Amino acid sequence: MNLSQIEAFCAVVSAGSVSEAARVLDCNRTKLSMAIKALEKDLDTDLFVRTGNNVTLSETGKAIYKDCENLLVTSARIRQTCAQVSGDFATELRIAHDDSLPDQVWQDLTLELNQRYPALSLNIVLASSGDLADIVEKKQVDFAFGVDFEREDDPRLTYQPLGKIRMMSVCRADHKLSKLPRVSDEVLRDEMQVSLAYLNLRDNPELLPFSLKYIGFSSFEFMLKTILSEGAWGVLPEPLIRQLLREQTLSVIKHTYGLTQEDFCMLTSSGMSEHPAMTWLADQVSDYLFTF
Structure with missing residues (x-):
């Protein structure tokens, strides 16, 4: 068992397939498969259940995955410490x-x-x-x-x-949402939302759009500009919009999740x-x- 085999195992688990793991690691798929088979042979157990081109963790694989991740973290820490002691820290x-x-x-x-x-x-x-x-x-x-x-x-x-940073559901001060004493889920879902878009493949319920109609942007600044120009609503951080709230250009929507903290x-x-x-x-x- 060596670190390259452990890295191959963790990469396949994280990527969900051998081919995707090979792409992420920028290595040959066959070489990656051989590393995992060598690890399984050394441990005398199957780490994956293979069905066609699909692989899922076996019970043994599930049991050792977290320890394998920790081994890679420890290895990186050792290398970092040695670099620090030898004066090789990047400037x-x-x-x-x-x-x-x-x-x-x-x-x-x-x-x-x-x-x-x-x-x-x-x-x-x-x-x-x-x-x-x-x-x-x-x-x-x-x-x-x-x-x-x-x-x-x-x-x-x-x-x-x-x-802590306060996240506020806001709209333009002249938007009809700002006039309501209380905004229900149904009403909010029918209004155009601008939401945060991102590239990683992890499911993140915190970033899923609430409305049925929405536009995703990669930055809060783009979201803010669209709220001001197009009459949409969105969830923005307080530091970015404090002055606009004071000027009453923006209003906080009176919804259950109008104010949250992250x-x-x-x-x-x-x-x-x-x-x-x-x-x-x-x-x-x-x-x-x-x-x-």
Whole structure:
């Protein structure tokens, strides 16, 4: 039994098929199948039930899957620790964030971060809230900041809550929904909604549209613009719309879920040491959220 065999096993479970796992790992399908067969031979048990081209976990496979995931996490942690001790830590960080906080906040924080850590190179990208966990897990970025809709117990990821963020169901102040003393589910479902669209394949009930008619966008900013221009409704974070609420350009819909709270988190791969620059950034974001 070796780590490449464990990785092959976990990849097939995560992807749902050998062919999809081979695509994700960018390796030959035959090589992947041979690695799993070698693991099964070494363990003297079948890890999958095979029916044609479909594979499902056997009872043994189900029993050991979580331990195998933990082995891969431990392996990554060991490599990260060795890199730190040998002084091989990258001076470049890849950071993703959603747009639940105003652009100006991120611009100010980025500039100050650059002044505090001038030797550090930063690559900062905007991503949909629903994709943050996925791009961290796939190591496309080192750290991600945003609203946590996942609520999954994934040993490959570390979630550090930085504060609560209020999500508000809003519409334009002149919309008929804003005039109702109470909005029922039936009425809300018949109105056009703008919702958050994302790329990862995980089912996430928190991000499913409520209305029968909807348009999905990858950012809260696009959602906001459509609410203002097209008379739709949607669920937006308070920091992004506070000024528009004060100006009475937007109104909160009087619905059961008109106001909810979500965690705003910093996400990173399990076992990855937190860079001092990210500790500073996390503290600044936490202080900002405390004002709401």
